[in-house]
Amino acid sequence: MRASVCGPAEDRERAMSTTQGTGASVGTALREAVAGVPLWYHTMELAPGVVTPGWFDLRSVVDRVPWPDVRGLRCLDVATSDGFLAFELERRGAAEVVALDIEHHEDWDWLPRDRSSGPAHLGGLAGEKGRGFSVAAGALGSSVQRRLCSVYDLDPETMGTFDVVVCGWLLLHLRDPFRALEAIRRVCGQWFVSIEQIDPRLTVLDWRRGAMSVRGEIGQWLVPSRLGVSRMLEVAGFDILDTTRPYATPFGPSHPPVRRGRGRVVGDLLCRGRGVPTVAVLARPAPGLPGTAPGLPGTAPGLPGTAPGLPGTAPGLPGTAPGLGDGAP
Numbered sequence: 001m002r003a004s005v006c007g008p009a010e011d012r013e014r015a016m017s018t019t020q021g022t023g024a025s026v027g028t029a030l031r032e033a034v035a036g037v038p039l040w041y042h043t044m045e046l047a048p049g050v051v052t053p054g055w056f057d058l059r060s061v062v063d064r065v066p067w068p069d070v071r072g073l074r075c076l077d078v079a080t081s082d083g084f085l086a087f088e089l090e091r092r093g094a095a096e097v098v099a100l101d102i103e104h105h106e107d108w109d110w111l112p113r114d115r116s117s118g119p120a121h122l123g124g125l126a127g128e129k130g131r132g133f134s135v136a137a138g139a140l141g142s143s144v145q146r147r148l149c150s151v152y153d154l155d156p157e158t159m160g161t162f163d164v165v166v167c168g169w170l171l172l173h174l175r176d177p178f179r180a181l182e183a184i185r186r187v188c189g190q191w192f193v194s195i196e197q198i199d200p201r202l203t204v205l206d207w208r209r210g211a212m213s214v215r216g217e218i219g220q221w222l223v224p225s226r227l228g229v230s231r232m233l234e235v236a237g238f239d240i241l242d243t244t245r246p247y248a249t250p251f252g253p254s255h256p257p258v259r260r261g262r263g264r265v266v267g268d269l270l271c272r273g274r275g276v277p278t279v280a281v282l283a284r285p286a287p288g289l290p291g292t293a294p295g296l297p298g299t300a301p302g303l304p305g306t307a308p309g310l311p312g313t314a315p316g317l318p319g320t321a322p323g324l325g326d327g328a329p
Contacts, residue, residue, distance in 0.1 A: 027047065027049060027050060030046060030047055030050050030139055031050055033135045033138075033139070034046065034050060034052055034053075034135060036131075036135075037052075037127065037131050037132045037135055038125070038126055038127035038131075039055075039125055039126040039127065039132075039254075040052040040053050040054040040055070040082060040132050040252075040254065041054055041055055041056065041081040041082045041132065042054045042055075042056060042057075042058065042081060042082040042083070042084035042132070042136075042252075043055075043056065043057035043058070043059065043252040043253065044059075044082065044084055044087070044136055045059075046135075046136055046139035046140060047139060050139075052082070052132070052136065053252065053253045053254040054082070054252035054253070054254065055251065055252050055254055055255045056249060056250070056251060056252050056255065056276070057249075057250045057251065057252040057253075058084055058085075058249060058250075060250060061247060061248075061249055061250070061278075062084075062088055064244055064247055064280065065193060065195060065244070065280045066193070066241075066242040066243075066244060066280060066281075066282040067092065067193065067282075068164060068190070068191040068193070068282065070089055070092050070093060070094045070163075070164050071092065071093035071094070071095075072093065072094075072095045073094055073095060073096075073162075073163035073164055073190075074094070074095060074096045074098075074160075074161075074162050074163050074164075075089045075094040075096065075097045075098070075162055075163065075164040075165070075166065076097075076098050076099075076100060076159075076162040076164070076165045076166070076187065077089060077097065077098070077099045077100065077144075077166050077167075077168075078100045078151050078154075078165065078166065078167040078168075078170060078184065079100065079101065079151065079167060079168065079169070079170040080099035080100060080101050080133060080146065081101065081132070081133070082132035082133050082136055083099055083132075083133040083136050083137060083142075083144060083146075085166050085168050085195075086098075086099040086142075086144045087136065087137075087140060087142055087144060089144075089164070089166065090142055090143070090144055094164070096145075097143075097144045097145070098144070098145050098146075098147050098159070098162070099133065099144050099145065099146045099147065100147055100148075100149055100151065100154075101129065101130065101133070101146060101147075101148060102129070102148065102149075102150055103129065103148040104119070104129065105118075105119040105122045105123045105126070105129065106119040107150060108122070108173070108219070109173060109174050109175045109176075109221070111216065111218065111219075111221070114218055114219075118218070130146065133146055134146075147159070151167075151170065151174075151180045151183055151184065152176070152179055152180060152183055153183070154183040154184060154186060154187050155183075155186065155187070156186055156187050156293055159187055160187070161187050161188070161189045161293040161294065162187055162188060162189060162293075163189050163190045163191070164188075164190060164191045164192075164193065165184055165187065165188040165191070165192050165193070166192075166193045166195070167184060167192070167193070167194055167195070168194075168195040168196075169195060169196060169197055169276075169278075170196075171194075171196050171222075171224075171229075171232065172196065172197055172215070172220050172221060172222060172223050173219055173220065173221065174221060175221055177221075177222065177232060178232065178235060178236050181232065181233065181236030181237075181238070182236050182237065182291065184236075185236060185237050185238065185285050185289075185291065185292055185293070186291050186292070186293055187293055188284075188285050188292075188293055189285075189293045189294060190284060191241075191282065191283070191284055192233070192238055192282070192283045192284065192285070193280065193281070193282055193283075194229065194233060194280070194281045194283065195278065195279075195280045195281075196224065196229050196278065196279060196280075196281075197223055197249075197276050197277060197278055198223065198224060198225055198226050198228070198229060198246060198277045198278065198279050199211075199212075199213045199223045199224065199225055199228075199277070200246070200263065200266045200267035200270045200271070200277045201213075201263055201266050202223075202224075202225035202228070203225040203226040203227070203246060203270060203277075204266060204270060206225060207225070207226075207227065208227075209227065209231075210224065210225060210227045210228035210229075210230065210231030210232070211224065211225045211227075211228050212224045212225070212228050212232075226243070226246055226279045229243075229279050229281055230243055230281055233281060233283050237285060237286050237289045237291075237292065238283035238284065238285060238286060239283060239284055239285075239286050240281060240282075240283050241282045241283055241284060242281070242282040243279060243280075243281045243282075244279055244280045244281075245279075246270050246271045246277055246278065246279055247271050247272075247273070247277075247278055247279075248267070248268070248271035248272070248273035248274055248275030248276065248277065248278065249275045249276040249278045250273075250274070250275040251274075251275055251276070
């Protein structure tokens with residue numbers, strides 16, 4: 001399917017216009033806007049009966065994330081893609097939500113062997129970055145602000161600080177995930193929610209200590225074990241408050257067929273379901289460290305910690321393209 005020539009801003013205005021009117025005309029116009037996006041990363045219901053054909057479907061697992069109480073707070077969603085987690089923060093009552101994304105496909109942390117051909121390949125597959133976000137934001141009537149910036153360049157001088165920072169399925173796509181986590185800590189005032197893919201075999205075989213597997217696949221550098229995710233955050237200067245059990249993030253309707261290997265079977269058994277093996281962690285910046293954003297010391301109200309009653313979890317790009325993978329949301 002060929003993409004239309006309009007850019008993300010025009011897509012958002014067009015999607016907003018589809019909500020004006022009645023009956024079948026509204027649904028038809030919105031379906032056309034959704035169909036005009038070459039590749040959807042997130043599966044989202046934008047209106048009754050209008051669902052984006054995403055690669056990953058977080059809707060059934062988003063309540064497993066150990067969310068803090070975000071009502072009235074300023075929040076940041078790092079690596080927003082189509083915006084599912086940003087819109088979730090808004091739905092939960094955040095006063096302000098900023099959605100962070102890179103501007104061009106060339107801005108990915110490409111593996112050396114993929115740098116010459118990867119951006120063009122991904123551009124042909126996914127089209128212009130930000131189109132899905134713009135369509136979804138317009139259809140939902142969202143006030144989320146999309147900002148173009150690398151996670152490495154997060155700076156309180158230009159972005160300010162945020163009460164809550166959420167980052168989903170990003171670290172495995174980064175050449176230097178620890179540098180990214182330190183940058184996040186610089187702008188994180190209270191709570192950090194990290195949602196990441198895990199290596200199920202390492203989780204089972206090396207369950208007493210944090211470990212990471214070196215992937216070197218298209219778009220994937222390192223994948224940690226369940227404990228490895230928490231250890232990465234601790235090394236980068238965060239205190240861990242809560243960690244979920246491994247769970248499966250379901251594939252969406254447009255995800256290609258998944259190869260069934262031994263690792264996939266281990267993941268299905270560990271997570272008690274089929275999908276991307278995932279863990280979600282709630283953390284806060286360790287007090288007193290240089291570069292830590294000013295926030296709430298001590299125990300913050302509204303934290304789930306290990307307390308019951310707070311939900312538990314939520315998800316890059318497909319196949320042979322960076323960020324799109326057999327396993328990574």
